[in-house]
Structures are given as structure tokens and as C-alpha cells.
Amino acid sequence: MLSNPGIEFRDAQRETHQFGIRLAIMSGFVVVMFLLLLARFAWLQIIQHSHYHTLAEANRISVVPVTPGRGVIFDRNGVQLAYNYTAHTLEITPGKAGDVSATIDQLAEIVEITPRDRRRFKQLQEESKSFESLPLRSRLADEEIARFAANRYRFPGVEIKARLFRQYPQGELFSHVIGYIGRINQKELDKLDTDGELANYRGTDHIGKTGLELSYESALHGTTGVEQVEIDSAGRAVRVLSRTPPASGANLALKLDAGLQALVDKAFGDRRGALVALDPQTGGVLAFVSKPGFDPNLFVDGIDPQSWGELRNSPDRPMLNRALTGTYPPGSTFKPFMALAALTTGKRTPQQAISDPGYFQFGNHRFRDDAEFGHGAVDMYKSIVVSCDTYYYVLANEMGIDAIAKFMTRLGFGSRTGIDLTGEAAGILPSQEWKMQRFKQKWFAGETVSIGIGQGYNSYTPLQLASAIAAIANDGTMLRPHVVDYMEDVRTKARTPVAPRPLALGLNPEHIDVIKKALVGVNKEGTSASVFVGTEYVSAGKTGTSQVVAIKQGEKYIESRVQERHRDHALFVAYAPADKPTIALAVIVENAGFGAKAAAPIARQVFDYYLLGKTPPGDKKEAGK
């Protein structure tokens, strides 16, 4: 090679030249690749910019519902019956938490978790979807919050949230009127969907289940607001961009009197039964008691299976709303209405009297009177005051079932009163047609006889009885019962009253007068006279006893020999003051026997309290005031 340096030199030159070409090619390559990148940038940043802009905005902006506060419920004196409070809850999203029961075990080392909490949570979990955040514990103490915060990293899918809770401070006392709210279930979701309300419930997880909470749901709930929030990639809110405030649900002011309600509750004690007291002039519900009640607070964040089982299996049936859905034969409280029917249809005049031998013979059947040897000569006044059965056996037999049914329909028997509570029962007003539909059987004339004294097929709610007696008290004008007095806008304080809805029954005032005089007689000199001795007002009433088990022919009812649950129900309908009634009521005490003994004293206490502000002796100042 050394022999020919020129070749080497040319080679070197050629190589340099070749390198130059290669370098130039690479320069071209670099430029082309950068242009390719530039084209990509132009595509993304110029041509597709608005698309990506939208995506970036969608990333950062989250539309969050702002839940309105639920309306508060007050009694007529401003006593709170249902309100909201904010509490910190410990919540688990099962879908994010992995092994939920292990997570709960670990959480139990940090915050107190009762077996009840666990059962409740398990129940909730079964009813919910895995991505829903479900409360495990509520009302965390500050200390517990701090302890959890320090251990937070250990618990994915577990969060502390501030939530509004519903509280029913009076507990059992109003359980059957106020009802309760609970977590929205699938059925309710479907209903909200068909009602077009789903959007308004975004962010709401509770809904009224029973009582006023159910019937006034849309008013109490309010309108959900919207917040545009800037969020980071973890979904944490960084700042609020815009806000449409929610409209809080309306407050409800009731006609109910918490003091009266408490008094009635106490008067019942452990006995089962119901009382409905109405303002005859407005239809406002003054007291609405069904005993026993239950604690509505148990239902707010999901009742645990054990407590639910106890409520459901109790022989006292605390979940049954006796005042609204319990139906009972009215017994002798039906007599004044029968008398009014007789006057209106012209079957009787007030003076027309019968001679009562102590029974009414119908074919082979002897319908007995309470008084073994009869009441002697009985006119309409006496028939009510002494509660003569024979008078009404004869009357009913003469009128016939369809005439009775036709008249009683006017007083609202056998149809719903239209009270502002959901789930009211209609009761049974028997007629030939009714029996044919119900039993596919003909009506037997003998069956009409016991209808006259409020026994047999007929069966009404305490609410219907109260409404009917209130109509008498109000001289034949019936007012639709309503629990709510007015709804109040939380912001403007504007009130929307629930207007009274009067319905004239078309009765002759003179006829009503006859009945009213007799009802005053009952409390003055009749079956319940001993209960109303010495009142500072004049009251009117009618006792009743409703058979639970039919008594065999020829047998006598002896209370002490009958099993407690088969004893008769005690009933009483009443109003006061007699000349210008401001309160009318119906009360039933289950299995308590004779109406005057068990039911009428409760009515006396109600009147004393409502009209005079008196509480039973030895009682502390009434609850809620």
C-alpha cells in the first residue's frame, strides 16, 4: 500500500465525499422527520384543536349536583318534628375497597363499629350497586375523624363525607303521621324516571317512604342546584367555576299539636289503638295517634335486619298505621249516624218510640240487647243516650241494607277521606252489591239487623269515624282532613296554606240538632256520663264496643273469661264544646272492652287539654312545649 500513496489519498477523498453524501441524506432525513412532527402538531393543535379543547374541558369540569336541604316539619306551635343535621359519615365504596369485610375489620380498630352497623351495612350492600358510596357509620366524633385521616392511605375506597341527616326528635310519637325517609330503591328510581324527576334527584339519596315524608315528598325535597367545579385527575374539586343554587324544600307547618299528641300517647300507655282528632271547622288534624309506634330514626340510614325483624314480627304490629289503615266495626258509635239516616229518610221521627223487651226476634234468631230485660219505651234521644240495641235492630231491619249504605256513603263511610297521607284504607260499607262482588253471595236480610248497631260486615278506619262525627259537629258540612296547615318557602317565608275543602252533605239542620242533643245527653246522663262529670265545657259523644269474636247464640259476653286478644275493642266518638265544636275525635282502644270505660277517658283528657290547657294530675308539663 505504501508503494502507491496516491490511491490511498484518492480513497480517503472518496471516503470523505461518501461521508458527505451520507450526512446530507441524514440531514434530509432529520428535516423530513421534523416536518412530520410539525404536521402532527398542526393536525392536533390547529385542525383538531376544538375537539381536544372540548376533551380537556370535559376533563377538568365536573357538573356536580347541589342537593337542596329537605324541608323541616313543625307542629302548630313551632315544635320541630323532623329536621336535618350535618354529620360526618364513614363511607365505603365496595367496588373500590376490595375485600369489604376485611376493610371493616381494620376500620373497627380505628373507629367504633357496632354489630348493628355491620348488619345494616351488609343489608345496604346487598341492595346497592358496587360503585355507590355506602355509609358504615354516621355521626363520627372529631377524634375518630382525626384517627381515620391519619390512616386514610390504608383504606382505598373508604371516605369520610359530610352529609345531611334526617332526625325525628319526637321518636315514636309521630311515627305514623310524619313517617320517615330512607334510601331510594330501584322501584322509586323507576318512578322518578317516569315522572321525569330523575335529574332533580341527582345527588339525593333519600326519599320519603311513608307518612307526610311520602305524601309531601316533592314539596319537602326542593330543587337540586348545579355547580360547575374544576377537578383534578383524582376527581378532587379544585375550585367552583359557576353555581346555580338549589331551592330548598318547603317547610311544613302542621295542624298537629305535639303536646296533645304526647298526652294521647301517654293516655294509651301500653294499650294498642288509635285516635284521630280533627278541627271540625277546618278539617285540620289535631292529633293522629296509632299505638304502638316505632322509631322512625331507625329507617333513615337503612334499618338493620334484626331491628326490622323485631318490628315486623311483633304481635302488636307497630308498623300498622291503625288510624289510617286499620278498619274496625264501629259498634254503637254507628247509632247516631243510623238515627240521622232514619230522620233523613223519614223512617223515624224523634218522638216515635218502641218498646224494648231486651231483644229483637228475627225468624229463629234472637238479637239481644245489652240490658237483659230491655230499656222499656225508647225514643230516638233515649236510644242514643242509653245505647239501645233493639231500637236499631228494628230500624235497620226496616230500612234495609241498601238504604243504609246509600245514606252512609254521604258521610264518607266506605270511601277514603282524602287526607294528605298516602295509603289510606277505604273501609267496608256493606250493601247487596258489595256482598255479591266480594263473596258472590246474596245478602240475607238478617245480616242487616246487626249492621244497625255497627257490627257485622261494616268496618271503618278511626279517621273515617272522626271525619263523620266532625261533620255532625260542624252541622252537616264535612271538611277534608289535612295534617298540613301550610307550606313555607324557606327563603321568602311565603306561606302556601292547604285550603279547607268543605263539602255540604245536604242534611236537614233540624235533624242534626236532634242527634247533637242526644250526643250531649250521652255525656251528661248516658253511657259515658261518669267520665265527663264536672267538665267546664259541654261535650258530646257516643260510646261503642266492637266485637272481635262473634258470640254464640245464647251465650253472654263476659270480659274476664275471654282471651285478651279476643276481647272487644272500646270505641268513642266525641266533640266539644257542644255549642260551637272546635275539636272532634274518634278513639279506639283495642281489646279494652266497653267503650265508656277505656276509650271515653282518653277523650276527656284530650278535651281538657285542648280546651282548657289542663293536663292529667301528676303529669309534668306536656312534651314539646
Next chain:
Amino acid sequence: MIAWYLRRAGRMLTAHIDGALLAAVLLLMATGLTVLYSASNAGWPRVTGQMTNMLVALAVLWVFANIPPHVLMRLALPVFIVGLLLLLGVAWKGDVINGARRWLHVGVTRIQPSEIMKIAAPLMLAWYFHRYEGTLRLRNYVLAALLLLIPVGLIARQPDLGTAILILASGGFVLFLAGLSWKVIAALGVTALASAPVAWSMMHDYQRQRILMLIDPSEDPLGKGYHTIQSTIAVGSGGITGKGWMSGTQTHLDFIPERTTDFIFAVYSEEFGFVGNLVLLILFLLLISRGFVIAAQASTLFTRLLAGAITLTFFTYAFVNMGMVSGILPVVGVPLPMISYGGTSLVTLCLGFGILMSIHTHRHLVRT
């Protein structure tokens, strides 16, 4: 007197520094710090940390600018061999971090031998071709390619696909610049296409997923495709002029993963838009063209090849990173050169620039 010494010292300091290249490097560094400040949510610790990294890198640059190319040439083979041994060490008993075995304990500290290979591989190849200058046959290229594939294979196995690709590219550039015949290049291209299925079967699951994600990132929007989707949104939503410094919503609301390191370009792009991207491309292009000029003016085959390879490796870094962030390349762990947070790549890059400067400033001095 003092002035004279100062002038002399100044001359000593700057004697082997290439002004144009240094200017481009400093401009990129300044850009990097600006973006980093925003990407770290005004996090001074990150920014000052990166400044320290830059000072170290600049020192390394100065040192290597002062090492004459013939010394480097002598070091080429030993460094490569040491690098290979370290890579074997990693494969044998390296530390596993994030599912990859990349680090090796050496005394008190840990090193990532694949970083050394980024310089050592092109250095060795340039030395090899220089040694056989004038008598190059096909078998020389084959042998060079084999030498290159050993470290590439080891690194790909760690697994570190990004670094493996970069090293393969830098070696490939040397082969190309050394005059690998077009016939062979064409043959290689055909073979590569044909062997793609084989390569596919040899890839790790996560590597396959990254490639699949590139084809359709929306298939797994919250999983593997998340990086690409969010960075593409960031780039696209930047628009022509960007959302403004410190105002990128994707950036500041934490939608961009690894936004101070591999995905910092998404931050830059979101906040400075298309115009900013154009400026950055021009800056990169300035630096690359200066590198090419140095390569073209280099006096020996070794320095020509080395300068060309270093410059093209830098380009590859930039292209792969920007391509990955804007969604046209799969997600491989390649930082944006001079901009991404991290000392290692910064030092390696500046070391390369130091070598470039050395090549340029020593071109008339030495003739081996």
C-alpha cells in the same frame, strides 16, 4: 498582570468551547427550566435540583471538550468492554425497580450501565471503522453490527426498550455513515419487515401493549392508553398559541402523568401551543445542524462518525419523545433531551456535546 492572568484563564476555559453549540445548549436548558417550573406546579426544589444537574452536566461538557479525540479513541474499546461487563452484571444481579432490572450497585452508589452504552457504543463503532479505514468489507459491517447487538440485546432484556432503541439507532447511524452499502440496507429493511412477527412474539407483554395502545389508545382509556390519550389532549388543546405559561389545565390538574420527566413535552405543548412547538423544533434543528457541520468538518473518520452519531442520537431522542407524546410513536421511556427533569440523561447528552466541541476544536491540531 491580574488582567493578563484573567484573560489567559478565560482563554483556557473557552479554548475548546464551540460558541454556537453552547448557545443552542443554553437556550434549550433555559427553555427546560421554564417548562419544569410550570410542570412541577412552581416547585422550586425540582427547578433548583435540575439547575444543579445542569451545572454538573456543563462541567462534564467542559471536561470532555478538553479531551482530545485521540485519547477518546484509545478509550473506546476499554469503555465498551467495561460497559458490557456492567450490563452482564446487571443481568446477573441488578436491582429491580418498577419491574425492570436496570440498576447495579457499585460500592456506595447505583449506576445504570445502559447510560454508559449510549456513548460507548457509537464510540467503539467509530473507533472500529476508523481502524479498518480503507479496507472495509462487508464482514467488517457484519462484525460491527454484532458488537452493537450484544449491548442492545442485553438492555432490551432488562427490559428497557427506549434505551435499547436509542443505542441501536446510534450504532446504526455509525454503520450508515461509515458507508454501509445500499443493497445491504435494502436487504435489512426487507428482513426487518419479515421478522416483525418474530420480534412481536419475543416482546414483553407491556411492550406489546404499548404498541397496541398506539394503534388504538381508546381501547383502555384508564389503563395503558391513559398516558397517550391525556398527553394528546394536552397537545391538541394547546391550540396555536397555547394556554399560557403556568395555565395548562391538563398540566396543573394532574392529568398528565410523568409530566416533569418523559411527558414534559405535553406540558410545553399545552402551554405554548403550535408556535411554541415550532420554536422548539427550530432550536433542536439549530443544534443538530451545528452537529452536522462539526461532523462534516471533522478531520478523521473516527471523529466524523462519532460527531455524526452523537448528533443523530440527539435527534432520535427528540423525535422519539415528541412522537410519543403527540401519539404517533409507542410510549417508550425516552426523555425530551435538555428539557426533561433528570440528571443522568442531561449529563450523557452534555458529555456528547463536549465530545462534539472537542472534535471541532481539535480538528487542526491532531493528526493520528
